[in-house]
Amino acid sequence: MKSFDYYNPTHIVFxxxxxxxxxxxxxxxxxxxxxxxxxxxxxxGTLAEVHAALGTREVFEFSGIEPNPSFETxxxxxxxxxxxxxxxLLAVGGGSVIDGTKFVAAAALIDGDPAEILFKFGxxxxxxxxxxxxxxxxxxxxxMNNGGVVTIKAQGxxxxxxNRALFPVFSVLDPTKTYTLPKRxxxxxxxxxxxxxxxxxxxxxxxxxxxDRFAEGLLLTLIEHxxxxxxxxxxxxxxxxxxxxxxxxxxxxxxxxxxxxxxxxIGHELTAKYDIDHARTLAVVLxxxxxVRRQSKRGKLLQYAERVWHISIGSExxxxxxxxxxxxxxxxxLELPTRLSAYDIGADAVPAIIAQxxxxxxxxxxEHKDVTLDVSQRVLEACL
Ligand code: NZQ
Ligand code: ZN
Numbered sequence: 001m002k003s004f005d006y007y008n009p010t011h012i013v014f015x016x017x018x019x020x021x022x023x024x025x026x027x028x029x030x031x032x033x034x035x036x037x038x039x040x041x042x043x044x045g046t047l048a049e050v051h052a053a054l055g056t057r058e059v060f061e062f063s064g065i066e067p068n069p070s071f072e073t074x075x076x077x078x079x080x081x082x083x084x085x086x087x088x089l090l091a092v093g094g095g096s097v098i099d100g101t102k103f104v105a106a107a108a109l110i111d112g113d114p115a116e117i118l119f120k121f122g123x124x125x126x127x128x129x130x131x132x133x134x135x136x137x138x139x140x141x142x143x144m145n146n147g148g149v150v151t152i153k154a155q156g157x158x159x160x161x162x163n164r165a166l167f168p169v170f171s172v173l174d175p176t177k178t179y180t181l182p183k184r185x186x187x188x189x190x191x192x193x194x195x196x197x198x199x200x201x202x203x204x205x206x207x208x209x210x211x212d213r214f215a216e217g218l219l220l221t222l223i224e225h226x227x228x229x230x231x232x233x234x235x236x237x238x239x240x241x242x243x244x245x246x247x248x249x250x251x252x253x254x255x256x257x258x259x260x261x262x263x264x265x266i267g268h269e270l271t272a273k274y275d276i277d278h279a280r281t282l283a284v285v286l287x288x289x290x291x292v293r294r295q296s297k298r299g300k301l302l303q304y305a306e307r308v309w310h311i312s313i314g315s316e317x318x319x320x321x322x323x324x325x326x327x328x329x330x331x332x333x334l335e336l337p338t339r340l341s342a343y344d345i346g347a348d349a350v351p352a353i354i355a356q357x358x359x360x361x362x363x364x365x366x367e368h369k370d371v372t373l374d375v376s377q378r379v380l381e382a383c384l
Contacts, residue, residue: 095140099148122161139189141249
């Protein structure tokens with residue numbers, strides 16, 4: 001196991017009806033900006049609940065944070081923060097709104113060009129405004145981590161950023177808030193969480209037994225209970241989905257282990273170019289990634305086959321093939337296609353995606369930094 005820091009200051013407030021506790025979670029004298037997406041937060045009544053809990057505090061609203069939030073939109077929120085002398089941000093939504101709020105929290109206090117936050121992947125951030133979140137979509141883990149992804153539309157660049165200053169102060173996780181989600185978003189959430197675990201687990205053996213067992217537990221939970229969480233509004237099914245998605249990317253299973261993230265980096269380019277939902281890009285890229293890198297991931301692929309899919313017969317290569325096939329079939333069973341052809345994207349698209357990866361510095365990624373542009377090209381060809 002590698003040496004590591006594990007730091008996670010986010011206070012999780014989990015359970016039905018707990019949005020009312022915002023009254024105590026948000027500082028009493030705060031000037032609050034509520035940030036949300038399209039209209040779902042208003043239509044579902046969540047926004048009204050939030051307002052009621054905030055009581056007589058000075059409260060402003062910023063709406064219109066789009067899925068895959070854009071730098072351009074978020075800079076308008078930064079202006080509003082400054083204009084209204086806001087000192088606390090409250091995200092009400094899914095990963096896009098929470099990520100967007102993280103960006104605003106940093107951009108409002110940065111000296112110089114806020115776009116640098118993205119070009120330098122968050123490393124230039126020295127401080128951020130305090131912010132909390134009310135999660136309405138279990139998927140990204142943004143509610144309990146310090147990362148985000150923002151798209152600079154003018155450049156077609158979807159860039160990740162991370163900083164120690166970007167953990168939410170608190171996140172309210174009320175599973176009943178997921179009842180209004182379309183099935184497509186729930187299925188996306190299951191797959192995004194699944195791939196987050198895989199990016200931290202399916203690398204090479206690192207003698208990190210507890211992280212491996214936790215990761216396998218999260219994967220098994222998603223496989224065994226994900227489909228039910230999508231098809232029913234049973235409280236416990238939704239509660240388990242919400243918690244598994246949070247734990248998949250709150251730093252716990254990633255502490256002290258090698259991490260990959262190459263599927264995410266290629267997926268971000270597909271979203272930037274074709275506007276495919278984040279999780280849907282991952283459903284296409286991950287199986288191809290495992291296939292192309294099966295030699296360097298061999299030890300973990302065999303462990304994954306045995307412990308997650310209970311595959312114990314056949315040669316090593318047959319077991320690896322079967323595990324990749326099971327992964328693909330799981331995504332397809334949730335109605336996420338696993339081929340680019342489902343999006344009418346063919347071989348002629350590959351050079352442009354490779355050029356984007358190059359432009360964004362994604363030329364040596366993965367746990368061994370050996371996913372060069374040549375490897376990414378082979379992965380994309382295997383996605384067709
Ligand atoms: O915009 P509104 O009207 O609110 O509708 C949203 C949006 O259209 C809707 N929605 C959210 N909660 C709802 C609801 N509809 C009905 N009822 C509710 N309770 O769902 C749609 C999708 O929302 P979005 O926030 O975009 O989805 P998600 O949570 O999947 O977030 C995706 C973004 O997170 C980034 C992705 O790249 C993408 O930009 N990620 C962030 C990560 C992180 N911070 O750690 C890691 C992930 O790998 C990921 O990259
Ligand atoms: Zn993701």
